[in-house]
Amino acid sequence: MPGLGEIIRESQIWKSVFRHPMPVDRRNRIVVMLxxxxxxxxxxxxxxxxxxxxxxxxxxxxxxxxxxxxxxxxVLLMFYYRPTVEWAYVDIQMLRDVHSxxxxxxxxxxxxxxxxxxxxxxxxxxxxTGSYKPPREFNWVVGVFLLLLTLxxxxxxxxxxWDQLAVWAITVGSNMARATPVLGHEGPGxxxxxxxxxDMITNASDARFALLGAREVGEETLNRFxxxxxxxxxxxxxxLLAIHFWRVxxxxxxxxxx
Amino acid sequence: MxxxxxxxxxxxxxxxxxxxxxxxxxxxxxxxxxxxxRSGQMQAWCKLPIPGxxxxxxxxxxxxxxxxxxxFSVLAxxxxxxxxxxxxxxxxxxxxxxxxxxxxxSVGTTLxxxxxxxxxxxxxxxxxxxxxxxxxWLFLGLSMTDADFYEIVAKxxxxxxxxxxxxxxxxxxxxxxxxxxxxxxxxxxxxxLEKLNNEKVLVWPDLVYIELICMIALTAFLIFWAIGLxxxxxxxxxxxxxxxxxxxxxxxxxxxxMLVYYDPWMAGxxxxxxxVAGLMAIxxxxxxxxxxxxxxxxxxxxxxxxxxxxxxxxxxxxxxLGTLLRGPNWNFFGPYEHWDAHKVEALVNVYxxxxxxxxxxxVAPAGSNLLVQIGYIIYREWIGIFLVLGYFIxxxxxxxxxxxxxxxxxxxxxxxxxxTNLLLFMASLPIKMVLRWVFxxxxxxxxxxxxxxx
Numbered sequence: 001m002p003g004l005g006e007i008i009r010e011s012q013i014w015k016s017v018f019r020h021p022m023p024v025d026r027r028n029r030i031v032v033m034l035x036x037x038x039x040x041x042x043x044x045x046x047x048x049x050x051x052x053x054x055x056x057x058x059x060x061x062x063x064x065x066x067x068x069x070x071x072x073x074x075v076l077l078m079f080y081y082r083p084t085v086e087w088a089y090v091d092i093q094m095l096r097d098v099h100s101x102x103x104x105x106x107x108x109x110x111x112x113x114x115x116x117x118x119x120x121x122x123x124x125x126x127x128x129t130g131s132y133k134p135p136r137e138f139n140w141v142v143g144v145f146l147l148l149l150t151l152x153x154x155x156x157x158x159x160x161x162w163d164q165l166a167v168w169a170i171t172v173g174s175n176m177a178r179a180t181p182v183l184g185h186e187g188p189g190x191x192x193x194x195x196x197x198x199d200m201i202t203n204a205s206d207a208r209f210a211l212l213g214a215r216e217v218g219e220e221t222l223n224r225f226x227x228x229x230x231x232x233x234x235x236x237x238x239x240l241l242a243i244h245f246w247r248v249x250x251x252x253x254x255x256x257x258x
Numbered sequence: 259m260x261x262x263x264x265x266x267x268x269x270x271x272x273x274x275x276x277x278x279x280x281x282x283x284x285x286x287x288x289x290x291x292x293x294x295x296r297s298g299q300m301q302a303w304c305k306l307p308i309p310g311x312x313x314x315x316x317x318x319x320x321x322x323x324x325x326x327x328x329x330f331s332v333l334a335x336x337x338x339x340x341x342x343x344x345x346x347x348x349x350x351x352x353x354x355x356x357x358x359x360x361x362x363x364s365v366g367t368t369l370x371x372x373x374x375x376x377x378x379x380x381x382x383x384x385x386x387x388x389x390x391x392x393x394x395w396l397f398l399g400l401s402m403t404d405a406d407f408y409e410i411v412a413k414x415x416x417x418x419x420x421x422x423x424x425x426x427x428x429x430x431x432x433x434x435x436x437x438x439x440x441x442x443x444x445x446x447x448x449x450x451l452e453k454l455n456n457e458k459v460l461v462w463p464d465l466v467y468i469e470l471i472c473m474i475a476l477t478a479f480l481i482f483w484a485i486g487l488x489x490x491x492x493x494x495x496x497x498x499x500x501x502x503x504x505x506x507x508x509x510x511x512x513x514x515x516m517l518v519y520y521d522p523w524m525a526g527x528x529x530x531x532x533x534v535a536g537l538m539a540i541x542x543x544x545x546x547x548x549x550x551x552x553x554x555x556x557x558x559x560x561x562x563x564x565x566x567x568x569x570x571x572x573x574x575x576x577x578x579l580g581t582l583l584r585g586p587n588w589n590f591f592g593p594y595e596h597w598d599a600h601k602v603e604a605l606v607n608v609y610x611x612x613x614x615x616x617x618x619x620x621v622a623p624a625g626s627n628l629l630v631q632i633g634y635i636i637y638r639e640w641i642g643i644f645l646v647l648g649y650f651i652x653x654x655x656x657x658x659x660x661x662x663x664x665x666x667x668x669x670x671x672x673x674x675x676x677x678t679n680l681l682l683f684m685a686s687l688p689i690k691m692v693l694r695w696v697f698x699x700x701x702x703x704x705x706x707x708x709x710x711x712x
Contacts, residue, residue: 047456
């Protein structure tokens, strides 16, 4: 009499999903890595030291996992949040006081902070082991872009609760753009861009205006940051992540002494 | 009092945090003792004679951490009973408050990191590192009963920074201890530790199970964190009501702290861009082929020191300073000091051109054309312009001829110029800090007409 597990594993449905038997012997442990979509990011085998926790700190993987957590909780939060001055703050209050899924906001926020930290720790490890050296130079550069996008994701998300903390943090942060050389209306060289005696760079056309969509942090900024936070930057991160992981494999896998 | 709590309410809240806190520390030391015992890593540290019998009993590291664990359990009970008595003495806290300031903080952390680096062989020893680790947690625990300290550290968005400090301490130890071990091995002519485990293993099960366990542990950690600490939500946005202090998100507070020493165009735009560009340039500037794929310090001292100076010393310590120690009006407050919005600090900053001309500042005649005006401005600021241009233009060739001669020969002109200019920009922050502390000097070049202050 076959067990239930065996019946399931022998069924046509199961076999159509998983194209190989259980990975319990050497052959199928290799096959599973080659035929499973989610596992095919990995090589079939790695050097033992390359996966030692004392060597890798696991921080790159943790960062990627946190990105996935952010994506899932972020999509769920979008069901409860309207990015308008009228509703943004109220919706966050509702997440705190009314909705039973409100804890998602906490998970989303703390995972975001954690992600900033784990990116730094990942880069710290990569530096300390000299893993940016040839042939991995370009992947380090891709990593720096990912660091930048992680900070921007966190920064744009910071505004969305639309409370005092959010608005003033973004105001302070974006005030810097006012002083961008040449392109900020209070930056050095701002007078250089004139057309027929008319200043091209004013507080309604400078780098800060481009960032905020207005002269002050307001409704336009909320909309702009919402789109950046939920769509534009995550798309960029997804693309760079794909390149980052692909290059890890192409550059010879996890680094190690030659 | 904190969040409008009475003193009794505050201490009962702190106690409800401190009891599990100290219990966790007790468990941590108990587990360490258990690990040393079970893995046969016990070492006798001293022998205590037992009076009357004449025999001696060995005290091992395992015993010591067990005793420390017991001590933490006692602290847990103490915190549950009367948390208000479980704190640093008032006099010690006052002394820390009164002796700290931006200068002591910056110089102190620098010296601390230098000592840690020079004597790293001593500090990475497991017993020493574990003792420091325990002391760090004990210091945090004892400080939490101070209402002013608690208010800043327990602010929800500041919790990640406390975590960052502890994580960095741990991982710096983890990396450095392996580097110290590898450096010893290399000096003996042996390959680094990483080369010992060179056989291949299958990713299924050896790696995918690590990943699965990490994911589960992390999910559990995030859920506990989310339940234990509500995300901050202040009152609704109000453009008319500026909070004091207004702070950027914590990871940008190192940049905001630089605003003390630079104008926004440098602190907020040029220097951050150079940090990003400099990070990207690292693999193309570091021509040292050794130290690829294993922890080492001796084989790549120069790049190691520069990176740690930039990361631990400037990026991280400035974030900690900007987040925890800067209060209203961006004034410095000691860790146990109340954030008093009316604290006044005398600002007596001077500009180099003022000092140079001693009140006889040249001004363009009224009604003169643009070129004459710019000429006068350059004349007014010539000493600062001379110094700054000299710093960025004269120093690199000078370095190529002297201390960095070998670098120049190996790197070629362009790479060398990129590296030295990045280094000079990096070094300009501590230089400007010292100029401020010693001479109250705010700007070397002061051209407010064109928003060009440096």
